[in-house]
Amino acid sequence: MKKYLIIIIALMAVFLTGCWDVMEINERIFVTAVGVDLNEDPNIENDYLITYVYPNIASIKKGESQKEAKFMKSTVAKTPFDGSRQLTTRLDKPLFFRHMKVIVIGEELLKEPDKIKEFFDGLGRDPRINRKVEIVVAQGKAKDVLSTKTEQELVVGGYLNSMLRNKKVASRFTAQTFSDIMKDLQVSNVSMAPRTVPKKDEFKLSGAAIIKDYKLIGWLGEYENSLVALAKGNLTSDIIDTYYKDTVVSYVISNGMCKKDVYLDNENINVDINIFTEGYLQEYKYEGDTNAFNQEFLKTVEKRVKNKIEKDLEKIIGELQNKYNADILCIGEHISKFEPDLWKKVEGDWDEIFPTLNINVHADVKIRRTGLTK
Amino acid sequence: MEEHSKVSNGQLKALIITTNIGVGILSLPSSIADIMNNAGWIAIILGGLATLPFVYIMNKLAEMYRGRIFYEYGKEVVGNMLFKIFSTIYLLYFMVLLSFVVRIFGEVIKAYLLPNTPIEVIIFTMLLATSYIGRGDIKSISRMAFLILHIIAISTIIFVILSLPTLDLTNLLPAFRFNIKDIPEGIGTVFFSYVGFEIILIALAYVEDSKSALKSSFIGIFYTTLIYLVTFFITLSQFGIHELKKQIWPSISIMREIELPGFFIENLDGIMMATWVLIVFATMGPLMYTGGVVLSSLFNTRKHNFFVLPLIPIVMIISLIPESLSQVYSTMDMMVRYLAIFAIIIGPIILLIVSLLKRRKRA
Structure with a gap:
């Protein structure tokens, strides 16, 4: 009798345990880049226009290159973090931010220091967001940068990220991560972030945005940026x-x-x-x-x-x-x-x-x- | 005492280090930076020095009553009734400290690893796991401490090496500017990161080579100080003073600042968390054990192990009382401090004075 009891308990231990927070890798949407803009549509009250870019995992398979390589979803939300919750009404899987590489901030949003403070505070608080995420400022709209089709790398987030990491060639821009910017802003109230300029079929990464008191106050050109980098x-x-x-x-x-x-x-x-x-x-x-x-x-x-x-x-x-x-x-x-x-x-x-x-x-x-x- | 149930010197050191280092190490850099700014390292060293007199008192007591644990000879020294009150306070202290540790453990795990798991489940499973080692004797606990110490040492070294490339050492400056008035508060904060070493009130009774026990205890405190210092310097030079003050658990957040070359592994906090779970285990195991021993001395039983399991629901209830994490760090932390003042400072000093007076009378 006792023997059977032990066997039953042993089997229960094997079969009844499981991972509480189980989340299969294919049931996640890996967001690679996020664009945050000020909402300019007067018909909608909310403040932020958020764009998420994520790769189409299915198209990475061999022989299926004709499929769209990336997806892009935009939503208008009251706070930047509402956006991902809102998108659950339009997507079958949850968005996953742990591997997010780049955040593109729109020019207009960066002119509103209170909104940027809210956004940065949220980024620092969230344990799912890597503090090493790169921050880029778009001269124009972040959405336009993210919607460009790139040739070499299929997903804009990865493309931007490899551009930012490619620092060996020139200092026309200086990559800044979220934690770098936060440190700068707390120490001297001033920071820089690389500037991107959306063009028709591409975008350019050059120069820098000058941020003071969480507010965009001006731009530095390519050449100026490399001299400033030299002086820093x-x-x-x-x-x-x-x-x-x-x-x-x-x-x-x-x-x-x-x-x-x-x-x-x-x-x-x-x-x-x-x-x-x-x-x-x-x-x-x-x-x-x-x-x-x-x-x-x-x-x-x-x-x-x-x-x-x-x-x-x-x-x-x-x-x-x-x-x-x-x-x-x-x-x-x-x-x-x-x-x-x-x-x-x-x-x-x-x-x-x-x-x-x-x-x-x-x-x-x-x-x-x-x-x-x- | 039989030979095989003795604690070696190396194990004693390991026991002190592993019980000292627990959840305190996560928040220590930012809480000390809040008070002392860049000069926090001074407070860490002074706090380490401040524990030494009490380590000495505990050793002195153990020397006077060789081979017996604190909770036994205490009855003889101050009388049975009075010491029952003492023991009750000690019991309360260990339970509150355990609840504090396990609650923060649960909060950290929930924030970083298991966001959907209820905190009750995390706390309960951790308490169950530690109660296993708490049911063992001091010998097995010190052996476990010895094993885990090596894991702590290796992970500290890895932690240092990984963070070297991104360190900005100028963030340490100005390292010598502080306000003299802040020092007492700084020492106070650091001192409670060293709680846990009162395990030697029991362990010293079983120590193999009692002559060098004091030296081993001091070395144990020294290594703890060293690990705290390294953690402080690395978090400070990585974050800078302003950002460090904002973090709740800088020692874990720092793993998110670190990048490995080639960036094929990211978010290293998962790896750090795994080691840290072991560190907390090595803090909670001895505390569980001590709780059981105090209970058994209260009820005059020979064995302590059947008191350990009933501790679990009590500790769990206490740990769930605070409503939020900020309340854990304000109210519960305060309670732990007041009880620790009794357990580490007042209790041993009273016993030492009384026993010295008794001895003089006899002579």
Whole structure:
């Protein structure tokens, strides 16, 4: 009798247990990208227009490439997180956000700081959303970016994501994850996010949106973005053109470093931005007598590149100080870390002090190599 | 005492480390950053030092009454009736502490792993699992602690290595600026992350080499401090001070900040959670055991194991009283603190003073 009882209990343990939260992988919709826009349809009261993009798993199978590779659903909702609940009325499976790669924010929405605060707070709270999700700002509507058909990669989310990860080539844009942006905004109230511009059959990823106090205040172009990246010390590689005897000379920065130095004199706060770049020569004129292999030529080019970097960067910094009053270069953060005494004094009215800072840029440019020819 | 039922020094260290580190490690970096900002590491070190006198007192008591546990010789020292009251408070302390630990365990599991499972089920299954080890003797508990310690050590090392590429060490600055007034509050907060080491009130009676027991206990506290420090530094340099303060459980959230090269594994928090479940198990097992032992000394029984199962429903009810997570961290945390002050500080000190006076009288 006892034996049977034990057997029954043992069998119960095997057959009656199961996973409470079981969720099969094919019963989920893996959202790869989400676009959030301000709703501009006056007939509907809700504030957000949310677009979800997810791959058509069935089309990934071999031989079925003629099927639509991705699906896109849009909905209008009161909060960004209502959207996925609303879509349950139109979809057979639940949306799953754990593998979401990119969030595209529409330009108009970013002009409303309260809505952005709500949205960012929700993103940080939700345990199902990866904090490493990339944030991109659309110059225009996020929906238009996401509805573009891309050639190489079938799903826009993955396409955008591989673009953002492709940082080795140029610093025309700087990828920013959600957690990077949140850190920046909390430290200095200012952050940047890469800008995308929707075009007819493609979209362009270039430049940056300047966000201050959770609000879009302006845009940076491609070239400005790479200089700002250089001054922030996270430039990976870029090209700078200058001239030598009426010929364009291209200099490729293969390694850029930046050091900030803050010191006081006569109640003025001076900031030295010391930039150091290493690189090689990309092109010069091919002629019998041209020779890039002499010191005089290299020194001149180095000097011109140096002047160009200093001049252009100072112009951008002037714009940041006077036009946007946005401390993108994290000078405030630098002071708070390395000069905490000074920071205590200026912390309260940093917004008034930042435009009065005396910022000097010093560049040190080195051409290490000239390629294979002399 | 027979030879095979003894606790070795290594096991004693492991027991102290694993019972110390539990749910506190999840919230410690952010709660200490709230008080001390970047200088939180000072409070962690001072908090570790603050526990040492009490570890010493417990060792002194164990030395005076060698081979007997606290809950036995206490009756002799302060008298049977009075010590019954003591034991009741101790019992209450262990039950509230267990409920606190298991409730936070349930909340974390629910937030990260099992969103649809009712929290009652998570709590109940965890209590059942730990009651198994709680029914064993101190020897098996210390063996378990020794095994789990290695898992903690390895996972801490992996945690450090994985987070190295994304660390921003400038976030640690300014590391030496703090307000002297904040230090007592900081130490207070840290001190309660070390609760659990009162397991040595029992374990010291069974220790193999009682001469070096004090040294082993100190080393156990030292390693705990080290693990807390590493966790604090890594979470701070990863999040930065502002974001760290916003997190409820920074030590787990940090796994979501980490990216492996090649990004074929994401959301590493699942792996970290698995180790953390073991860590909580190693905290709750000894607590269950102690609860049983205190009950058995209250009722003068020889064995403790039949008291462990009845603890489960009581602990479960207490753990479900707080309505929300924020209430767990305010009200319940406060209760644990007040009871811990008695259990760790007042109880042992009274016993030590009384027994020293008695001894002097005799001499």
